[in-house]
Amino acid sequence: MTTLSDTAPLDAEERMYHEIYDAIMEHRLPARTKLTEQSLSQIYGLARHGVRKVLGRLSADGLVDLEVNRGAFIASPGIQEANDMFELRQTLEQLAIEKVLTTASAADVASLRHLVERERDAYLRGDKPQWIRLSADFHIQLAQLSGNQLLVEMLRRLVSRTTLLISHQSAAPSAGSQPCSFDEHLNVVNALERKDKKLALQEMTLHLNRCACRTPKATEKGFDLRAVLAQSQLKSS
Secondary structure: OOOHHHOOOOOHHHHHHHHHHHHHHOOOOOOOOEEOHHHHHHHHOOOHHHHHHHHHHHHHOOOEEEEOOOEEEEOOOOHHHHHHHHHHHHHHHHHHHHHHHHHOOHHHHHHHHHHHHHHHHHHHHOOHHHHHHHHHHHHHHHHHHOOOHHHHHHHHHHHHHHHHHOOOOOOOOOHHHOOOOHHHHHHHHHHHHOOOHHHHHHHHHHHHHHHHHOOOOOOOOOOOHHHHHHHHHHHHO
């Protein structure tokens, strides 16, 4: 996932991708909201094929479900799927840590620490979209350091989809309710820096268990797609 700061200026497709991504993660677009091609085409001035391309990217991220003859909907993982995804994440992220411990350099670990610092800073500044992206990016970057691209792609979808499950209702959630705590990330980094395999695995297991326990709250239905995304465009203009 590319952050807004990495692409300037953004074309219509990139803007649509980032604005829908943020709206989903901030729960401004609740689960099962239908993303109609016609509405999105009008909002972003994109041809239908451009809209479908962006929806395909969001589907690959696990944030949108594409249903034959029905269209695109904000993903709504059920309880069993959530349990399955966190169980699989435990296995994959443990594998990532084991590989990183044998392949990562001091500079690689320092890059993870810097990402956690940026995550903390975004949280303290109240920049929720950036905070959410960086929280997810920590796990993706850790997987990238393993050198296994298939592992990266599998985790990218799982991380996005499980992050979607976590509620972000409060504008300033308490430290104990963070969906993907930077303090917990920092504990993993500290263990990696010490090359303490047992501790690193324990910290990741604890972190993912806590994430799995942060259940989403009920959301409103019937959101106006145009109204939500128009607000995003006003902020970016």
